[in-house]
Amino acid sequence: MGGDRGPEVVVPAVERAYERHPSVRFVLAGNESRLAALVAKRPRIKDVVSIRHAETNVAMDEKPSQALRQALRRRRGSSMWLALEEVRDGRAHACVSAGNTGALMAMAKVSLKMIEGIERPAIAAVWPNRRGEAVFLDMGANVEANARQLVEYALMGHEYARIYLNVENPRVALLNIGTEALKGKDSIREAAVYLSNPELNIEYIGFVEGTDIFTGIADVIVTDGFTGNIALKTAEGTASAFVYALKIVLKRTWLSRLGALLAMGALRALKERLDPRSANGGVFLGLNGIVVKSHGGADVLGFAAAIDVAVDMAASDLIGRIKVDSKRVHEIIGNQAKSAEDDTDSGFEAQAKLS
């Protein structure tokens, strides 16, 4: 029921996703009569869709804490809560929503719980860049992140990139304000020490700066949720300002006006391509279940792409992989932190305790 256009986008998107994944079955959580009417118009998906009726739905501008309280208080929850329940109770492999991001995260944490060993969830988005795409996390699930949490984000982003970008050894980087080892915050420098451990089997390439986000130098860029949100929004703002200024300068002379007219199609394609918002929504990582957040303004193609992502993640057993990694990573960095504590002569390494 969520997103700017609700089931009018979701149901046609289900049809599209079904064409690509004929073995997938769909549960639609929301207003039964509204959903049934939309499904009835699409006979092809009639037999692969079931509907779970929800009395209410979370408003796009509702406070996450309030939405969560209401969900826990009522016997019959909102469409969002019921969709998550399908995953929690093993009746669905993944939940896709275009609704209120904060509410979805708050409910998902309570309903699905965290994967053992992962302290905090992260929201991962896929950003376009010069060479292709990169996974960027955390986009705002948590304001701050300590070294251990950054390492967890890195391993989750690594697994997600392996599935989404289809690369065996994604290059993982930490976002920082310089590329030298001594730059930035303590938490980032500590995380770098852990990620440099070859036993981890993560291709850690070091620090990258804001300018590197779009160069394609890394497949996974890791940062805390505050910084991730600022970077995303600044990129959005820059892209909008660019388009705005482009329109102005192109109107300035008759020559540039004619030029703009001729190049219009190309210019339109451009904004679409570079706006990180068009890299449809994000996935929630670290939870005991797959949750994909489609962009609220997504159209049918966009929402269908979010379903594709969910199908891929489920088919590749992302959760299982993260569970295995989490166990392995914590053993390795636990030992590393311990040996650093034992060996106080090792300089900077000695500071690398888990915070």
Add this chain to the structure above:
Amino acid sequence: MGGDRGPEVVVPAVERAYERHPSVRFVLAGNESRLAALVAKRPRIKDVVSIRHAETNVAMDEKPSQALRQALRRRRGSSMWLALEEVRDGRAHACVSAGNTGALMAMAKVSLKMIEGIERPAIAAVWPNRRGEAVFLDMGANVEANARQLVEYALMGHEYARIYLNVENPRVALLNIGTEALKGKDSIREAAVYLSNPELNIEYIGFVEGTDIFTGIADVIVTDGFTGNIALKTAEGTASAFVYALKIVLKRTWLSRLGALLAMGALRALKERLDPRSANGGVFLGLNGIVVKSHGGADVLGFAAAIDVAVDMAASDLIGRIKVDSKRVHEIIGNQAKSAEDDTDSGFEAQAKLS
């Protein structure tokens, strides 16, 4: 001697600045023979320029800590150190450099010292936006900032904007990940409580997000140096990626190629306009003296613009104004923090102690 092109840019820029400010006198710190040769070619500035010979100069890629150590060890310092000494000893009103930013900041802190009551310096830059320009700080003088430091940045940015943007009551905002009062980090929320105090006489407009940086909603945008650097570099990266993608899409069809050809001048003007780097360098605020950092890649016009900024700041007594403000602001927020401590029932306000 600093910057990508050294005195070959600085000396002609001095001539330009002199044309605009005939009462200004210039001290050039650096290699005497090289500077004298350049000045000799410009008879108009011969009588307004004096040269202070420096044996060495700081390399653009030198580590700030190393540059500082060397400056303190030698009897005759680098050109950068000598330029700062002119300000410290009252022989100059301001120092302008295109050199190594980190080294300039490290030396300026030691040489000029902080204004009483200001804990940390900040680097302020001027960013273009849809409506004009805005002051953005801290661009990276300090990685982190607590509530008190953010308030100090706000008051310094406020005074700088009054001079640079020539507005009586600049609208001051805190950069955050949402506009609601409860969003973001503790330090930012605490700073918001202080800045909302009407006694401060600062037109505080609340939180802004990354998307707002380019809309012109605020005249002064305040953040910590880590976030400021990430935002700046992300905007740079987005602008570069935009230009890169623009070139590609415009080459795709013969129609768009022709269009691009006709609109070329306009497109070239565009990048210049939106790239925050072209908003030439930054000013160091909070020090007991005026230091303007021109962009390392600045051309003659850019370096002359940096001199203009320095002249304006000196003529408007920026340092004196910040001193007065600092005293007043700390009295007000000191009382506010005290009364918040006394009144533990006042909820969130009670948390607003100086951190």
